[in-house]
Structures are given as structure tokens and as C-alpha cells.
Amino acid sequence: MPISGNRGDDAHPGEPLWVPWGEFTPSSRWVLIRVTSLSYVAGAKGPDAVGVSPAKRIRERRKPTSMKTTKRSFVVLLLVLALLAAACGSDSEDTTTTQGGASDDMTTTEASMALSAHLLGAGASFPAPIYLEWIGEYTSNVQPDVSINYQSIGSGGGVEQFIGQQTDFGASDAFLSDEDLAAAADARGCAAIHIPTVFGAVALGYNLDGVDSLTLDGPTLVDIFFGNVDTWNDAAITALNPGMDLPDEPIIVAHRLDGSGTTSIFTTYLSDVSDEWANGPGAGKEIDWPAPNSVGGDKNDGVAAQIQQNPGAIGYIELSYAIETGIPVADMINADGNAVTPTLESTAAAADGITIPDDLRFNILGVGGEGYPIAGATWLLLWQCGYDENVSAVLKDWITWDLTQGDSLAEELLYSPLPASLEAKALAKVDLINSEG
Amino acid sequence: MTTTTDTHSGAPRRPPLAGSKSVADKWFRRGLAFAGTSVLLILGTMLLFTVIDAWPVFRHEGLGFITSSTWDPGVSRTEVTGQYGALAFIIGTLVTAGIALVIAVPLSVGTALYLTQVAQRRVRNPLTYAIELLAAVPSVVYGLWGLLFFVPTVLRPTMNLVADTLGGFIPFLAPPVITYNYFSAGVVLAIMIIPIITAVTREVMAKTPPSEIAAAYALGATRWEMMRSVVLPRARPGMIGATMLGLGRALGETIAVAMLIGGSKQIGDSIFKGGQSMAGIIAVTFQEAAPENVKALIGVGVVLFVITIIVNMVARGIVLLTGGHVTGDAAV
Numbered sequence: 001m002p003i004s005g006n007r008g009d010d011a012h013p014g015e016p017l018w019v020p021w022g023e024f025t026p027s028s029r030w031v032l033i034r035v036t037s038l039s040y041v042a043g044a045k046g047p048d049a050v051g052v053s054p055a056k057r058i059r060e061r062r063k064p065t066s067m068k069t070t071k072r073s074f075v076v077l078l079l080v081l082a083l084l085a086a087a088c089g090s091d092s093e094d095t096t097t098t099q100g101g102a103s104d105d106m107t108t109t110e111a112s113m114a115l116s117a118h119l120l121g122a123g124a125s126f127p128a129p130i131y132l133e134w135i136g137e138y139t140s141n142v143q144p145d146v147s148i149n150y151q152s153i154g155s156g157g158g159v160e161q162f163i164g165q166q167t168d169f170g171a172s173d174a175f176l177s178d179e180d181l182a183a184a185a186d187a188r189g190c191a192a193i194h195i196p197t198v199f200g201a202v203a204l205g206y207n208l209d210g211v212d213s214l215t216l217d218g219p220t221l222v223d224i225f226f227g228n229v230d231t232w233n234d235a236a237i238t239a240l241n242p243g244m245d246l247p248d249e250p251i252i253v254a255h256r257l258d259g260s261g262t263t264s265i266f267t268t269y270l271s272d273v274s275d276e277w278a279n280g281p282g283a284g285k286e287i288d289w290p291a292p293n294s295v296g297g298d299k300n301d302g303v304a305a306q307i308q309q310n311p312g313a314i315g316y317i318e319l320s321y322a323i324e325t326g327i328p329v330a331d332m333i334n335a336d337g338n339a340v341t342p343t344l345e346s347t348a349a350a351a352d353g354i355t356i357p358d359d360l361r362f363n364i365l366g367v368g369g370e371g372y373p374i375a376g377a378t379w380l381l382l383w384q385c386g387y388d389e390n391v392s393a394v395l396k397d398w399i400t401w402d403l404t405q406g407d408s409l410a411e412e413l414l415y416s417p418l419p420a421s422l423e424a425k426a427l428a429k430v431d432l433i434n435s436e437g
Numbered sequence: 438m439t440t441t442t443d444t445h446s447g448a449p450r451r452p453p454l455a456g457s458k459s460v461a462d463k464w465f466r467r468g469l470a471f472a473g474t475s476v477l478l479i480l481g482t483m484l485l486f487t488v489i490d491a492w493p494v495f496r497h498e499g500l501g502f503i504t505s506s507t508w509d510p511g512v513s514r515t516e517v518t519g520q521y522g523a524l525a526f527i528i529g530t531l532v533t534a535g536i537a538l539v540i541a542v543p544l545s546v547g548t549a550l551y552l553t554q555v556a557q558r559r560v561r562n563p564l565t566y567a568i569e570l571l572a573a574v575p576s577v578v579y580g581l582w583g584l585l586f587f588v589p590t591v592l593r594p595t596m597n598l599v600a601d602t603l604g605g606f607i608p609f610l611a612p613p614v615i616t617y618n619y620f621s622a623g624v625v626l627a628i629m630i631i632p633i634i635t636a637v638t639r640e641v642m643a644k645t646p647p648s649e650i651a652a653a654y655a656l657g658a659t660r661w662e663m664m665r666s667v668v669l670p671r672a673r674p675g676m677i678g679a680t681m682l683g684l685g686r687a688l689g690e691t692i693a694v695a696m697l698i699g700g701s702k703q704i705g706d707s708i709f710k711g712g713q714s715m716a717g718i719i720a721v722t723f724q725e726a727a728p729e730n731v732k733a734l735i736g737v738g739v740v741l742f743v744i745t746i747i748v749n750m751v752a753r754g755i756v757l758l759t760g761g762h763v764t765g766d767a768a769v
Contacts, residue, residue: 179514257713282509285725288520289702302700
């Protein structure tokens with residue numbers, strides 16, 4: 001029976017429309033049609049619903065058998081889920097018991113306190129790998145009843161959501177401006193706290209055939225990024241690299257195109273070196289690059305691709321990224337006149353010697369000694385008030401754990417942990433979390 | 438029910454929708470009317486709210502938003518402190534889309550002619566299928582393929598050659614060549630829009646009446662003369678429609694262009710220099726943008742929207758001026 005045929009041509013003239021199907025009132029027909037179409041929709045939502053061309057999906061939808069297989073796969077899916085849930089359950093039991101045993105030995109952590117809360121944080125993508133690693137380690141081995149959700153949506157979004165109080169903590173590669181701080185205080189009724197977590201260095205990767213070591217200083221770097229020094233055998237560069245055969249090739253300047261903490265660290269350094277740069281392009285997460293032969297890349301891998309694909313290119317990337325990709329990086333001459341190769345050690349050394357203001361909003365500038373001069377911190381953002389008791393307890397415990405126990409994890413992922421002097425200051429800030437209730 | 442009876446006793450067995458008093462008919466009509474107008478509604482609210490969002494930046498920059506090329510975003514949450522001139526991105530979008538059309542249109546028309554007039558069936562079917570397959574590849578895959586393989590290994594040597602030989606006397610082809618640039622983005626865009634233009638053009642050409650083709654041959658026309666005098670004129674409105682579809686895709690394409698255009702915020706003085714497109718700057722910088730910067734990016738979106746409308750209107754103008762009318766085929 002054609003359930004969708006409406007005005008049947010065989011309807012007798014003058015008779016009401018639905019008479020030929022006597023017992024079918026309009027509503028029951030509707031139900032019938034809807035049930036059928038629903039089951040077709042269900043058929044389309046099988047395992048093939050994602051990643052299959054529309055044409056194939058339509059074909060599948062027409063096949064009456066797909067409904068059956070869908071049902072079967074749904075049952076299988078349920079079974080798998082049930083098994084997984086059971087496995088997870090027994091897993092976490094295991095860890096809790098071993099944890100109970102282990103924490104007896106550990107005197108450093110507050111073994112007696114079992115914390116429980118669900119935290120939400122969002123922000124910078126640069127430290128996201130280490131934050132996720134810390135969260136994973138902490139929530140599985142230290143406080144199994146805690147869950148922390150960190151979304152790496154970028155510093156800008158992180159600050160927005162933090163000030164909008166949609167998250168428990170924010171994360172940013174740049175400290176809050178005075179304007180943002182004021183807006184934050186207005187929004188929450190108390191001050192925001194900056195807690196630095198790790199350092200990153202910005203390395204200058206280059207692509208020059210046959211050149212595997214290169215030394216640059218601040219003023220030359222400024223000139224290169226202005227476009228004033230535009231060939232590799234310019235006197236300014238050869239003077240820093242005596243005895244090296246640098247080619248007569250144009251310099252192509254590669255920069256980050258997306259707004260980024262890396263750009264902020266780099267341009268803050270350039271602005272510190274040169275007043276002309278400070279008053280011109282300036283410092284920021286995204287600036288107007290003056291060099292005529294400049295190219296941009298999206299994120300670190302975009303810039304790395306630009307460097308690798310353009311002979312004669314130089315660009316700035318995060319040190320961890322340069323180490324991973326093996327792009328050759330330039331040594332930088334620091335304030336004491338030492339040429340320093342960017343490494344985790346020289347980054348930590350950079351952070352050690354500088355003076356840091358009380359609110360821990362600082363740039364790393366004027367680095368001397370064995371320190372690599374282009375480096376910066378990344379921060380967690382927290383509040384002095386307004387947390388639930390258990391949330392603030394977890395925040396304090398987690399961040400303390402990160403700063404004291406998380407150094408080796410950070411180094412594994414090529415971040416520089418805080419030097420001891422700064423760690424003490426950061427821990428003092430942790431105590432301020434929720435201090436105003 | 439009397440009216441129904443009346444209509445039925447008359448001639449038509451299916452009463453017109455408008456004359457019916459059936460509740461279902463009424464709601465069906467309203468439902469369709471809603472579906473039809475909802476597009477306008479969505480379009481209207483989108484334009485309205487984006488313009489409202491972007492208004493502070495428009496007011497701050499004035500006409501400079503589209504005539505200046507200094508894009509120096511500020512970080513304020515309440516005021517507009519940066520400089521927002523989107524000219525470089527407007528040019529980037531137009532230049533890459535232009536390059537894409539210049540390459541794609543002749544190729545597509547040639548392909549469609551070959552498929553409909555020359556190729557034998559056993560070549561035609563797999564070829565048609567392959568072309569349609571091209572249309573199904575996600576643009577990020579094109580971008581990646583261009584980024585890692587096509588541009589560095591195939592295009593780069595070609596561009597070097599062109600710049601070294603022709604660059605001396607044609608200014609917009611002058612060296613130095615930067616690997617990712619307007620041209621490389623345009624070429625990959627062309628590959629992306631070829632399937633669209635080809636598919637529509639092929640449909641239109643396939644509809645050429647066989648009698649006219651036979652007539653042309655009967656008058657002694659060669660195959661090329663037949664194509665030129667019968668197939669191409671008939672297909673022209675459809676071809677223009679197809680080109681506009683392709684252009685629309687090229688103007689709006691985001692991720693592949695963002696990956697390949699070179700990402701410079703300056704206006705390149707040759708097609709071998711890097712630049713940026715409107716959709717590209719939005720996609721790439723949106724994530725870390727401060728509130729005022731977001732407003733400016735929304736403003737770029739408004740400009741892109743307006744440019745698309747203008748391009749469409751110009752296209753319709755061309756079709757009208759050249760005497761054709763966009764047929765149903767062209768609107769496929």
C-alpha cells in the first residue's frame with residue numbers, strides 16, 4: 001500500500017479525501033510515515049555516517065539491510081562500552097589501592113587528604129602538552145577523584161573565558177595588561193593571580209646551504225627583520241661570523257602569522273634591543289612585519305615549513321619545535337657578549353638572573369651570563385576569591401604538585417622548569433588562591 | 438467541504454494548492470514559504486549582526502579599512518587601538534581567485550568539450566568519474582598536498598624558470614621567488630575549482646541538440662567549426678554560470694589558500710611573493726585575537742561578503758550584456 005500517496009487518483013469524486021483508507025485517520029498515517037522515515041535516519045547513523053561520501057551514504061540508506069547491520073553494530077557497541085566501563089572501573093580501583101600504598105611512603109604530598117573536584121581551564125596552546133601531561137599524571141596517580149579539563153583554545157580565548165569566569169583557571173603566554181587586570185577585578189570583585197609554570201625559548205631557525213653554524217646579535221637581528229640587512233653576506237652578518245663563507249643570497253624573513261606568545265616574546269626582545277623597533281613595529285602577539293621579503297606561517301609548523309622550503313630564509317620558532325624538527329638554529333650574543341646556543345639549560349639560565357616584580361608579570365630581558373637572551377614564561381591565571389572550598393583545595397594542590405613534582409615531565413617535553421628562586425615566589429602565589437574567600 | 442466537492446465536480450482532478458482549504462495544504466504551503474524565505478532571513482540577520490559587531494572598527498578606520506594595507510592589531514577589550522587596513526587581504530583574495538580562473542576556465546572548457554564531443558564512451562565514463570572525485574577531496578588535503586609536495590617539488594622549479602626568463606620584462610613575474618605565494622595558491626585553487634566548472638559545463642554541452650550538430654556537419658563544418666559555431670555559443674550562458682560557481686568557491690576558499698599563499702601581510706609586488714587572503718587572515722588569526730581584533734576580522738568577513746555579492750552581480754551583468762540568459766542548466 002502506498003503510504004505516501006495522498007490524493008489517490010482513485011478517490012471517488014465528491015467523497016472526502018481519506019475515505020479509501022477508511023481506518024487510517026490522517027494522524028495514524030502521519031505516525032506511519034514518521035516511523036518509517038525515522039528508521040531510515042537511524043540506518044544512516046551507522047558506523048559509516050562519518051567519513052563516507054554523501055553518495056555512499058545515500059546508497060546505504062536505500063539498502064534495507066543497513067538497518068539490520070546498524071542494529072547489530074549498535075548492540076556490539078553497547079557491549080564494548082560496557083566492557084570498557086568495567087575495565088576502567090577495575091583500573092582505577094587498582095591505582096587507588098597502589099596509590100594508597102605509595103602515598104604512605106611519600107612524605108612530601110599531603111597523603112591524608114583525598115581531594116575531589118572537577119576543574120575546567122582553557123587557554124594557551126604553547127604549554128598545552130605539558131599541562132595535559134601534568135593533568136594526566138596528577139589525576140591518575142595522585143588524586144584519582146579529581147578531574148581537570150584543559151582546553152587549548154589559545155591565550156586570547158583563555159583570557160576572555162577567564163575574565164568571563166567561564167573557567168576555573170586560565171592560561172596565557174602573555175601576562176594580563178593593566179586594562180585586562182582592571183576588567184578582571186571588576187568582573188570578579190577581587191584580583192587575578194599570575195603563576196608562571198614553565199619557560200620557553202624562541203630560536204632562530206635558518207635555511208642556508210652548507211652553513212651549519214651561525215651567530216647573530218640583537219641589533220643585526222633587528223636589521224634583518226626590518227629588511228635593512230637583506231643579503232646573507234652583508235657586512236653586519238659576516239662580522240659576527242668571521243671565516244665563514246656566507247652566500248650572496250637574499251634573506252627571506254619568516255614570521256608567525258597567527259597571534260602567538262612566541263611572537264610576543266620575540267618582538268619584546270627586538271623592542272628591548274632597538275628603540276627604532278619599539279617605536280615602529282613594536283611588540284605584541286601579532287604585529288605588522290616591515291621586511292619586504294617576509295613570509296608568514298600558521299603556528300610553529302607553518303613557520304618551520306616556510307624556513308625549510310625557502311632557501312635563504314630565517315624565522316623564529318619555539319625551541320622545542322626546533323629541537324624536534326632538527327632545523328639549524330643560530331647562536332645569539334647576549335648582554336654579556338657571550339654567544340649562546342639555545343638549549344633547555346641556557347633557557348633556564350636566562351630566567352635565573354633577572355629581577356622579577358612582585359606580581360610575577362615579567363619579561364625576560366637583558367639576559368647575560370650563560371643565558372640565552374630570547375625567552376619567556378607562560379602563566380596560569382587564578383582568582384583570589386570566589387572558589388568553592390574543594391575547588392580551591394584542588395587548584396592549590398595540583399599547581400603545587402606541578403611546580404614541585406612536574407619538572408622532569410616538563411624537561412621530557414622540552415620545556416624549561418622554573419629555577420628555584422622563581423619557584424618559591426610562584427608557590428607563595430599559590431597560597432593566595434581563594435585567600436579572600 | 439462543499440468547495441472541495443465543487444472543484445472535484447469540475448475538470449481538474451488535482452485542485453490547485455492555493456484554492457484548497459485543507460489544513461494540511463495550508464500548513465504545507467506555509468512550511469514551504471518559510472523554507473524559502475528562511476534563506477533570506479538568515480542572510481539578512483548575518484549581514485546585520487556582523488555589521489553591528491564590526492561597526493566600531495569601521496567607524497575608527499573609515500574608508501581606510503579597504504584602502505590601507507597596514508594591519509597592526511591592538512589588544513584592547515573595549516576600544517579600537519590598532520590599525521586595520523584590509524587592502525592586502527582583499528588583493529590577495531582577488532589575485533588568487535583571478536589566477537585560479539585564468540587557469541581553470543580554459544582547462545575546464547577543454548575538458549568538457551573533450552568529454553562531450555571527442556572522447557569515446559570507455560574513456561568518457563572513467564574520466565568523468567575521476568573529475569567528480571576531485572571535487573570530493575577536502576580542501577585541507579589539497580592544502581597539505583600543495584604545502585608538502587606539489588608546490589616545493591613541481592611548482593617551485595617552474596616558478597624559478599618563469600621568473601628568470603620572463604621576469605626581466607614583465608614586472609609582476611619578477612624574481613625573487615618565494616616558495617609559497619599568490620601563484621602557488623592560485624594554481625592549487627584552480628585544481629580545486631576545475632571539477633565544478635567542468636561538471637556544469639559538460640552538462641550544458643551535452644544538451645546541444647544533435648540535429649544542430651548534424652546540420653553543421655551537413656554544411657561541411659569540420660569538428661572544430663561545429664564546436665565553435667554550435668556547441669560553444671549554446672553553452673556560453675551555462676559556462677559563465679559555471680565560472681561564477683567556481684569563482685565563488687575560489688573567493689571563499691579558506692584553509693588551502695591560507696596554507697599556500699605565503700602568509701605575508703604586505704601586498705606582494707609580483708605573483709611570486711607571499712600575501713594573504715581575507716578568509717585566510719580570519720581563519721589564521723582568529724584564535725588569539727583580542728576583542729577589538731575580532732571585530733576587525735568580522736569586518737573583513739563583511740567586506741568578503743560584499744565583494745562576493747558584487748562579483749555575482751557583475752557576472753549576471755555580463756550574462757545579460759552578452760545576450761544570453763542564465764538557463765536552468767547554468768544554475769545547476
